[in-house]
Amino acid sequence: RKEVEQDPGPFNVPEGATVAFNCTYSNSASQSFFWYRQDCRKEPKLLMSVYSSGNEDGRFTAQLNRASQYISLLIRDSKLSDSATYLCVVNEAGGYQKVTFGTGTKLQVIP
Amino acid sequence: EAGVTQFPSHSVIEKGQTVTLRCDPISGHDNLYWYRRVMGKEIKFLLHFVKESKQDESGMPNNRFLAERTGGTYSTLKVQPAELEDSGVYFCASSHYVQGGQGYEQYFGPGTRLTVT
Numbered sequence: 380r381k382e383v384e385q386d387p388g389p390f391n392v393p394e395g396a397t398v399a400f401n402c403t404y405s406n407s408a409s410q411s412f413f414w415y416r417q418d419c420r421k422e423p424k425l426l427m428s429v430y431s432s433g434n435e436d437g438r439f440t441a442q443l444n445r446a447s448q449y450i451s452l453l454i455r456d457s458k459l460s461d462s463a464t465y466l467c468v469v470n471e472a473g474g475y476q477k478v479t480f481g482t483g484t485k486l487q488v489i490p
Numbered sequence: 491e492a493g494v495t496q497f498p499s500h501s502v503i504e505k506g507q508t509v510t511l512r513c514d515p516i517s518g519h520d521n522l523y524w525y526r527r528v529m530g531k532e533i534k535f536l537l538h539f540v541k542e543s544k545q546d547e548s549g550m551p552n553n554r555f556l557a558e559r560t561g562g563t564y565s566t567l568k569v570q571p572a573e574l575e576d577s578g579v580y581f582c583a584s585s586h587y588v589q590g591g592q593g594y595e596q597y598f599g600p601g602t603r604l605t606v607t
Contacts, residue, residue: 383532413595422581422598423533466533470594478596480525480533 380405383469385481392488396457400484402467403449411470412443412450416463417483423466426452457488492516494599496582502605508570511602515564515584521545521594522565523585524557527601528578536580539565551576572606579603 385402392398404412412429427434429441429450440453450469454461467481495514503509515522524536536555537547541562550557554573559565569576579601585594 411594415598422600425595425597428595478523478535482532 381481382406382479383467383481385465385467385484387482387484389485389487392457392486394457394459394488394490396488397453397455398457398486399451399453400465400467400486401449401451402469402481402484403447404467404469404479405448406469406471407445407448409448409469409471411478412441413468413470413478414439414441414450414452415466415468417466418463423468423480426465454486457486459488459490462486462488494582494584494597496580496599496602498602499600500603500605502607503572504607505574506571508568509572509604511567511569511580511582511604513565513567513582513599515582516586516597519584519586519597520562521585521596522559523583523596524565524567525581525583525598526578527581528575533581536567569604572604574606577604577606 383404414426415423416426417423429443433442438455442451464483464485466483468478470478497512520541522539525533527533535549538545539559542559556568581601582599583596585596
């Protein structure tokens, strides 16, 4: 089983739709969680950290479920510019150590 | 504030040659990481520096890879001799402690695309 698993997609959604991605992780000791966005042939860019209480940034909402060992990302009112690959990133110990990446979920927002 | 920079952006070398990649982290970031993405696979951790010290090098594939961070500023990653399977994109990232946060948010450089022929 992979340490961090994501549905690779692609998710094809119309503009204005709401879309949600899940990511599961295998190490129950994981402490820090992040969503990154990666555009084609570009570097990953931090989208948001995921806090235990859940957090929201504009149209983006991240949730953490430690009991079930998954994190989620919800995107509301999808824009064409949201088209990208969304990477789930998990860190084992307090954010200081290496992180483990999922393979990413590809989102394509269509007009 | 300047981001993480990497040089070169692309490198094409022949099997058996040597290549050195460079990473300049964000100023003030003590933590520097190297990652690699090979075709069709997820990004994989290679190693982590805290200042000039190697904190974790468990992801280094073999002894053909040598990373250094003399002086705790920029870092180099040397591959010698390069093999075909070393082809991929090598990312560098840096971070500092996020006060009150739950982890160290890492900021990535644009990557070096290495092709070994």
